[in-house]
Amino acid sequence: MRRYVRALLLCAVLALLSALYVFREFVTSLERPTGGGAEARGARHAAALQRHHGARGARPGAAGGAGREEPRWYQRCNNLSVSYWNPYWRLPPGVCAMNCLMESSFRYIMRKVEPSQVGVVAEESTHLAVVACGQRLEETLTMLKSAVILGKRPQQFHIFAEDELHSDFRSALDLWPAMYRSRFSYTVYPITFPTENAGEWKKLFKPCASQRLFLPLILTEVDSLLYVDTDILFLRPPEDLWSFLGQFNSTQLAAMAPEHEDPRIAWYNRFARHPYYGKTGLNSGVMLMNMTRIRKKHFKNDMTSVALRWEDLLMPLLQKYKLNITWGDQDLLNIIFYHNPESLFVFPCQWNYRPDHCIYGSNCVPAEQEGVFILHGNRGVYHDEKQPPFRAVYEAFQQYAFGDDLVTSILLPLQERLQKTTHTYCGRVGHLFTKRLQQSLSALQSGSSKGR
Numbered sequence: 001m002r003r004y005v006r007a008l009l010l011c012a013v014l015a016l017l018s019a020l021y022v023f024r025e026f027v028t029s030l031e032r033p034t035g036g037g038a039e040a041r042g043a044r045h046a047a048a049l050q051r052h053h054g055a056r057g058a059r060p061g062a063a064g065g066a067g068r069e070e071p072r073w074y075q076r077c078n079n080l081s082v083s084y085w086n087p088y089w090r091l092p093p094g095v096c097a098m099n100c101l102m103e104s105s106f107r108y109i110m111r112k113v114e115p116s117q118v119g120v121v122a123e124e125s126t127h128l129a130v131v132a133c134g135q136r137l138e139e140t141l142t143m144l145k146s147a148v149i150l151g152k153r154p155q156q157f158h159i160f161a162e163d164e165l166h167s168d169f170r171s172a173l174d175l176w177p178a179m180y181r182s183r184f185s186y187t188v189y190p191i192t193f194p195t196e197n198a199g200e201w202k203k204l205f206k207p208c209a210s211q212r213l214f215l216p217l218i219l220t221e222v223d224s225l226l227y228v229d230t231d232i233l234f235l236r237p238p239e240d241l242w243s244f245l246g247q248f249n250s251t252q253l254a255a256m257a258p259e260h261e262d263p264r265i266a267w268y269n270r271f272a273r274h275p276y277y278g279k280t281g282l283n284s285g286v287m288l289m290n291m292t293r294i295r296k297k298h299f300k301n302d303m304t305s306v307a308l309r310w311e312d313l314l315m316p317l318l319q320k321y322k323l324n325i326t327w328g329d330q331d332l333l334n335i336i337f338y339h340n341p342e343s344l345f346v347f348p349c350q351w352n353y354r355p356d357h358c359i360y361g362s363n364c365v366p367a368e369q370e371g372v373f374i375l376h377g378n379r380g381v382y383h384d385e386k387q388p389p390f391r392a393v394y395e396a397f398q399q400y401a402f403g404d405d406l407v408t409s410i411l412l413p414l415q416e417r418l419q420k421t422t423h424t425y426c427g428r429v430g431h432l433f434t435k436r437l438q439q440s441l442s443a444l445q446s447g448s449s450k451g452r
């Protein structure tokens with residue numbers, strides 16, 4: 001008797017598993033953009049996919065609908081010299097350059113989470129993107145807080161985060177007071193790695209960092225984007241940096257600050273085993289992108305004699321340089337702009353001020369004159385004791401309670417705390433950390449008191 005029950009149980013489990021399998025296959029087939037005439041739910045899901053992951057059907061030039069000819073990406077893929085195309089390197093879902101090689105396993109990856117969209121995108125909002133993984137929730141929220149406190153224009157946040165963090169982001173942001181909440185809308189997106197090789201991706205790069213390279217292909221509806229690392233703090237309104245986009249000449253499509261000001265202590269010119277932009281390379285922690293232009297441009301490169309589109313460029317580049325790169329996707333950006341220098345707009349170091357600018361003595365001249373505009377606490381300096389002025393600014397924003405007076409709650413205590421850090425090199429220029437912030441906050445204060 002017992003044996004029968006066991007056998008029955010086993011059968012039930014097997015039946016359930018096969019049902020699940022069939023169901024997944026069914027859903028997957030609905031998700032594929034070519035599956036025309038799908039029923040409402042499938043179509044809705046596919047539309048969401050297209051919106052958020054730049055599905056192939058949506059791209060101009062791809063086989064859209066009637067003819068069912070081979071899509072353009074398929075041909076292109078086959079035409080490339082395949083020496084650097086390793087099936088091992090696959091793009092996140094919806095980024096289709098590699099599908100021709102791995103169509104079957106790609107289907108497997110195409111399970112997608114629908115991001116949560118909250119709020120309304122205003123006409124002329126600035127778009128800010130960040131990628132948060134691991135322990136970066138608090139840091140990311142603090143960065144967003146600085147953007148919301150100082151920004152005057154409406155903002156749209158694109159937050160790419162590991163699934164575990166999604167609800168934390170939503171509940172934190174939704175709790176911000178209405179007065180601030182009304183100034184921004186946000187979308188939380190899943191991080192997308194190819195399922196099978198997620199481990200490899202994460203080993204090669206800081207977890208999730210490479211996501212930023214794919215933003216032009218994921219956010220296909222967005223014209224331009226300000227990408228920042230999680231360890232950024234705005235000390236003046238984000239839209240001030242955004243305005244550089246309007247200064248681009250006809251060939252420029254991205255903007256970054258140099259990795260270093262002083263070649264004697266810079267990294268790339270001493271250690272890099274790959275090409276890099278300019279004298280000391282670029283830092284990608286604060287990056288403006290005109291993604292419309294990025295998606296259109298054909299990039300010169302050292303892999304094929306033909307210029308390649310962004311989506312066709314990344315994988316072979318990774319493949320060629322993966323053994324030689326140290327700082328992951330930042331190195332790839334350096335290689336790309338080494339070959340396409342006319343496409344880059346360089347903004348000054350005070351828009352991406354790092355410990356490098358003060359630990360061996362002050363070397364960011366524009367910051368000495370006008371103060372720091374955007375602080376970048378890389379190397380974990382917000383969380384250890386190595387560079388106390390950086391930590392002081394971070395904690396000033398982190399501890400600020402919305403609604404409190406900005407000057408007496410952020411500025412004055414910060415200035416006092418910075419006074420106590422003058423025994424360090426960065427502390428000696430501590431006044432630069434608040435020089436611009438003071439102006440920003442006073443302007444807000446007088447603006448809001450006039451408004452009432």
Ligand SMILES: *[C@@H]1O[C@H](CO)[C@@H](O)[C@H](O)[C@H]1NC(C)=O
Pocket residue numbers: 072075076079
């Ligand atoms: C691929 O190569 C074929 C023949 O070599 C050519 O006719 C076709 O236009 C190429 N396709 C693309 C997208 O470059």
Ligand SMILES: *[C@@H]1O[C@H](CO)[C@@H](O)[C@H](O)[C@H]1NC(C)=O
Pocket residue numbers: 223224245246290291292293
């Ligand atoms: C980005 O470039 C496109 C095409 O040149 C242009 O129409 C658009 O206005 C630019 N975006 C911004 C924010 O300057």
Ligand SMILES: *[C@@H]1O[C@H](CO)[C@@H](O)[C@H](O)[C@H]1NC(C)=O
Pocket residue numbers: 273274320321323324
């Ligand atoms: C990688 O670095 C090695 C050693 O410096 C160099 O010989 C090789 O050419 C580099 N590879 C590429 C693709 O640049």
Ligand SMILES: *[C@@H]1O[C@H](CO)[C@@H](O)[C@H](O)[C@H]1NC(C)=O
Pocket residue numbers: 249250251252341342343344345
């Ligand atoms: C735009 O500016 C870049 C950087 O200064 C320069 O290399 C490029 O030639 C300029 N493009 C045009 C069309 O003037």
